[in-house]
Amino acid sequence: MLTHFQFKPLFENKNIPGWNFSFYFKKQRYSGIYHQSGKIEWTANTPEQDDIDVLTSQIHELMLYHVYE
Known part of the structure; x- marks a missing residue:
């Protein structure tokens, strides 16, 4: 489970889409860029391949809730 999710x-x-985000997962800080297309570009500490699918899904849900609501 990811914690301390933040985006800006x-x-x-602010009408131009694109957001920086960061969060903690397994006591490690991760950050990246969320593009309008839903593509995630990791900028610091790319997660392990086994975790990327789960984290990507959670990030999409959080962005949909916070940005596109």
């Missing part, structure tokens, strides 16, 4: 717009003009 990539650009000053």
Whole structure:
């Protein structure tokens, strides 16, 4: 389970899609960029391949809830 999820717009003009995000998972901090297409670009500490699918799904759900609601 990921904790301390945070996000902020990539650009000053908040109408331009794209967000920086960060969270903790298994006591490790991860961060990345969430693109409008749903693509995730990891910028720090790429998760292990076994965890990427689960984390990607959770990030999509959180972004849909917070950004696109």
